[in-house]
Amino acid sequence: MATDSEEQDAALLPGTRRALDHRLAVAQAEGRVPSAVAAVVRDGRTVWTGVRGGEVAEAGGGPEGGGPTPGTQYRIGSITKTLVAVLVMRLRDEGLLDLSDPLGRHLEVPGGPGTPGAAGASGEEVASATVAQLLSHSGGLAAEPRGPWWERTPGDLRPGTADLFGERPVRHPAGRLHHYSNLGYALLGSLVERLRGAPWDEVLREEVLRPLGMERTTPLPEEPYARGWAVHPWADAVLPEPLADTGRMAPAGQLWSTAGDLCRFAAFLSAGDDRVLGAGSLAEMRTPAVAPEASDGDRTYGLGVQLVRSGGRLLAGHTGSMPGFLAAVWTAPDERLASVALLNATAGTAVGGLAADLLTTVAEREPSFPAPWRPRSAADPELLALTGPWYWGPSGVALRLREGRALELVPLGGAGRASRFRPEEDDTWTGLDGYYAGETLRVVRGADGAVSHLDLGTFVFTRHPYDPQAPVPGGVDPRGWRAG
Template identity: 50%
Template sequence: MLQTTEFALLRRVAAEQAERRAPSLAAAVVRGQDLLWTGARGAVDGAAPTTDTQYRIGSITKTFVAVLVLRLRDEGRLDLNDPLDKHVTGTSFGHLTVAQLLSHTAGLTSESPGSWWERSVGDDWPALMESMSGEPARHRAGERFHYSNVGYGVLGQLVAELRGMSWLSALTDEILSPLEMTRTSPMPAAPHALGWAVHPYADVLMPEPTPDAGAMAPAGQLWSTVADLARWVRFIGGDTGEVLHPDTMAEMRFPAAVEDGAAWTTGYGLGLQVWRADGRQYAGHTGSMPGFLATVAVDATTTTGALALTNTTAGVGVSALTFDLIKLVDDYEPALPAEWSPQSSVPAGLLALTGEWFWGPTPVVLRLLGDGWLDLRPANGAGRASRFRPVREDEWLGLDGYYAGETLRLHRHADGSPRHLDLATFIFTRTPYDPAAPIPGGLDKGTWPIEG
C-alpha cells in the first residue's frame, strides 16, 4: 500500500491506543483474498503484539457457531423454521425456532441465571437448563430483537447433539482446520495477551479472570489472532472456500432484525451483526469479555474489511476504529473495477433470450452474464431488477432484489424457440400483451386497436 495510506492507518490505531489507554491494540485490513495491512501499538509481555498474539474475541465466537448451524441446514439435517425441541429436548422453550435463536428474536433472557457467566466458572448443559426451567422468556418469540447470550449456549448444544461431538470438536473439524486457522482455540495458548481492567482515574491495571464458560462457551469462549481473524473477515465477506456456500454466507449477512428502530444503524442477521454507516453496510460481529474487546467487519460490496483486538475491559472504540480503517483504505486506495473481457462462448440458446421483453406494456431488458447467469431489469433502469443463477435447463433462481428466491422459467414453442418467461406468475413476452401468452396476455379480452 502507499506510505500515506499506511501512515493514516497507523495514526488512527495509535490515537485510539493512546487516547483510550489500551494496554495493547492490534488491527488489520483485508480486501478480497489479501491481507493489506497490519498494525499494533502498546505491549504484550514487554513487546509489541504480532499477528500471532492471541486475544480473547468474546461474542465473535457466535459467528462460528452460526456457521456450524447453517452447515447443518445446508446438509438437510435441520430447517431454520424447526422448533428447538425437534433436535434438543428437555428445555422449557422448545417452541422457539432455530432461526429465532440465530437472529436474537426468540425473546429469551439475555444472560443465563445465577452468577454473571463471563466472570464465573461455567456449569454443564444440564445445570444450564435447570437454571432456565422457570420463565426464560422476556419477549414474545419473533416480536423484537433482544440479544441473548444464552440462546447461543443453546445453539452450541444443538450442534453437539446433531453432530454427536462437542461444538468445539465440530468447530475444529469443519471450520478451523479447513481454513487453516490454527491459532483459534477455546483457551489461550502462548503467545497471548493478558486481560486487564484499566482504572478509570489512574494509569494502573488490574488483571481480569478468563474462566471456562462451560455450557455458555458458544456465546464467547474463543481466543484468536490477527492472522486467523483476517481469514475470518475474508470468510464473512464471501471467500468461504469449501466450508460454506457463498449464497449461505450472503443469507447470514442479510438483516433479520433491526436493533435501533427507525434509525436503522445496527441490526442482526443469522449469527452476524450488520451495520449501516457512511452509506455503507457492514457485516461482522463485536466481542466483549472481561479484559478484552474485539470487532471484525467487512463491506461485502467492496470486500474491504478490518479487525481490531485489545486487552482492556472497556473504553476502546474498536467498532468505530474498524469502520474507520475500512473507510480510510477505500478512500485512499479504492479497489479497481474488475477488468472486462469477452466470453469465449455462451451456452447454446441463451443468446436468443437477450434483449427486450414486456410485462404487459412495460419493457424490460434481459442481459446474459457470465456462467449462464441472467440480469432482468426495467428498460428505463428504475424498478424491480434481479440477477438469476441457472439451476436446471430453462430455470433460473433469483438472487437479489424483489425476485430473490423466486424461479424464472422459460416456456418454449413446439419448435423449441422462446415463447414467454414466467417469473412468480409475472409473464414476460416479446410483444406487449401478447395474445398467445397467459395473463396478462391472451386470457383477457383486451386487444390493441389495429387496422386491417
C-alpha cells in the same frame, strides 16, 4: 491461503499506511486501552497490520514481556457466534437439519414437549423456536442465562443445559423482533454437539479452524496472550479482569484468537471456501433476517452475522466483548476488503467503529480494482435468445445472462425492481435478492415451442409492452395503443 510472508508483500501506499497507523494510535490513546492490534485484508491478503501500546509487560502479553504482535491472542467474545453459525450452516448444507426446524426436533430442551424441567411452558416455547430464529436472535429468548454474570463466573455453575434457564427464558414472541440472546447461542452449541457427537469446540477445530489455517484460535488462552484489563473511568489505573471458562455458555463468546487468524477468517467470510462453507451459504448468512428497530436503522442481523452501514457501504461481520477485551471483524465482500481490531480493555473504544474506519480508509484512499472482464467460453443459444428487453406492462427491463446460466433482471431507465436469479435443475430460476428473492422465474412457451413470455411470481413479462399475443392478466384492449 497466502502465507504470512506473502501477505505482507501486497503493501499499501505510504499515505494510506500512515492514516491507518494514526487512526489506531488515536483509538488506543483516547480510548485509554492498554494495547491494540489491528489489520486490513484486501483480496484475501493482509496488507496492513498495526500495533499500539503494550509497553507494560502485563498489559501487552508479548513474547518477551513487550508489546503484542499479530500473533498475540486476545479474547474475541461474540465473534465466536459467527464461527458457531458456520458450523450450523454446514449441518444445514449436509441435510442434517433445516433452518426452519424447531430446536426441539434435534435437541432435548428442559421443560419442552415430553421432557421434565422447571422451565415448564417456557421450555416448550424455547423448543419451538427455529434454528434460523436462534441464529438471527429473533427466537424471543432471554439475553442471558440464569445465575450470576456468566462472563465472569465459572461455567461449572451451570453444568447442564437445564441450568441455563431462568424463570422466564422466553421474553418475546418468536420471530417478532431482534432481541440479542447469548442463551440462544449456547443452545446452538449444544445442537452442534448433539448432531456431531463431539464437543462443539472440537468440531470447530476440525471443520473450520484447521482448514482455514487458524491454528492460534483456541477455547482457552495459549501464550503469548494479552491479559484482560478494566481501566478506571476517572483515573489512569487498571484492574485485572478474571479469566473464566464459561462452560455451557462458551459458544456465545469463549474463543481466543489473533489478528493473523482473524484475517484468515475475514478472507473466508468474504469469498467462501468450499472446504468449509461455499460463497452461496455465506451470502445467505449476510441476508438480513429481521428488520432493525426504528432507532437502529443502520444496523441489522443476518444468520450469525451483524450488518452495519458505515461510510456508505454495508459491512458484514461481528463485534465481540468479554471482560477485559474488545474485538471486531468487518468485511465488504463486493470491495474485497476486510478489517480486524483487537483490544485488551473492558470498555473505552468503540471497537466496531475503529475496525469500520480502518476498512473505509483503505476503500476511499485505494479503491479496489474490478476484476477484469472476460468473455464467456460459450453461451447456450437458447439462453442468449432470452436476453435483452422485456416488458411488464409498459415498464421495461433487461434480462442479462451471467456465468453458470445465472440470469439478472435490471430495470431500464434505472427505476424499478432488480434481481439476480440462480438456475435450478428443472429449467427455472430462483430470485436471490430484492423484491423477487425466493420467487420462481419460468420461461413459458407456446404450442409451437416459441417463447411466449416470462412468468415471474405471476408477473407476465412480454417482448413488447402489453403484447396482445401473450396471456396478459386482464387482457389487452383490442384497439391497441392510441392517442388520447
